[in-house]
Amino acid sequence: MRLYTFIITDMSAKSARFTNENNFHTFCEHIPLRKIALCSKYFGCILFLCHVSTYTQKRGNVIKKLFIDMDNTLVNTLPVLNAESQNVQKYNVKKPDQIPGIFRHLKPLPGAIDGVKELAKHFDLYILSTAPWENPSSWQDKIEWLTDYFGNDVDSPFYKKVVMTHKKDLVKMPNSLLLDDRPYHGASDWDDAKIDSFWLQYGYDDQLVWTEKLVPFLISIANANEGTLRKDIALANKTNQYQLRHATTEFKKESWE
Numbered sequence: 069m070r071l072y073t074f075i076i077t078d079m080s081a082k083s084a085r086f087t088n089e090n091n092f093h094t095f096c097e098h099i100p101l102r103k104i105a106l107c108s109k110y111f112g113c114i115l116f117l118c119h120v121s122t123y124t125q126k127r128g129n130v131i132k133k134l135f136i137d138m139d140n141t142l143v144n145t146l147p148v149l150n151a152e153s154q155n156v157q158k159y160n161v162k163k164p165d166q167i168p169g170i171f172r173h174l175k176p177l178p179g180a181i182d183g184v185k186e187l188a189k190h191f192d193l194y195i196l197s198t199a200p201w202e203n204p205s206s207w208q209d210k211i212e213w214l215t216d217y218f219g220n221d222v223d224s225p226f227y228k229k230v231v232m233t234h235k236k237d238l239v240k241m242p243n244s245l246l247l248d249d250r251p252y253h254g255a256s257d258w259d260d261a262k263i264d265s266f267w268l269q270y271g272y273d274d275q276l277v278w279t280e281k282l283v284p285f286l287i288s289i290a291n292a293n294e295g296t297l298r299k300d301i302a303l304a305n306k307t308n309q310y311q312l313r314h315a316t317t318e319f320k321k322e323s324w325e
């Protein structure tokens with residue numbers, strides 16, 4: 069059994085400790101947003117802004133957890149990074165994802181906001197995102213982006229339910245899916261039959277996007293009750309046979325985090 073304990077001791081008045089052992093306890097509820105950048109700079113391997121209980125009950129069944137990536141899954145990041153790739157010298161950075169503030173005012177992907185709000189009726193939702201290591205402002209920008217579109221109270225499906233890390237595999241847990249456009253930072257490791265977690269690659273099948281069949285497909289998985297997540301996915305995919313993910317080794321890596 070692996071137990072990860074991270075202790076943050078040098079963050080002004082509050083110290084916080086959090087653990088990962090298929091459940092997570094405490095963290096950050098009292099840490100001001102402005103401390104997030106400092107945290108990412110000095111301790112930034114992984115941040116949990118959430119409390120994840122292992123099981124939540126819904127209609128007598130165990131509700132599944134759905135972790136959602138941000139960039140190019142929820143947020144339309146790629147066109148902006150491409151457009152700014154010629155301007156990195158102006159900002160004295162090496163890559164466009166290192167430009168301060170670039171993640172703050174991005175547009176959501178078409179249909180993403182309404183899609184998330186619909187999925188929140190069927191899943192226990194979390195954000196699982198990577199913020200560029202060399203861009204501390206991006207850690208704060210991502211939180212503020214979420215509050216822009218979903219609010220900053222308990223009505224938001226992501227209120228205090230955000231995980232930012234370069235090691236997404238640390239978060240995988242039973243009966244849980246990760247929706248992520250790329251295999252990097254441990255995303256593909258979510259495809260784990262032993263744990264019964266699953267990586268669904270956003271947009272690999274052109275029908276599995278917000279404006280097409282993604283939401284009804286995920287809802288059909290949420291409502292299936294075949295005994296394991298894999299059986300639930302197989303049942304939901306029986307008719308349409310969507311392509312759920314690319315072969316990891318064939319994926320072309322982009323130059324940003």
Ligand SMILES: [Mg+2]
Pocket residue numbers: 137138139140141248249250
């Ligand atoms: Mg992404």
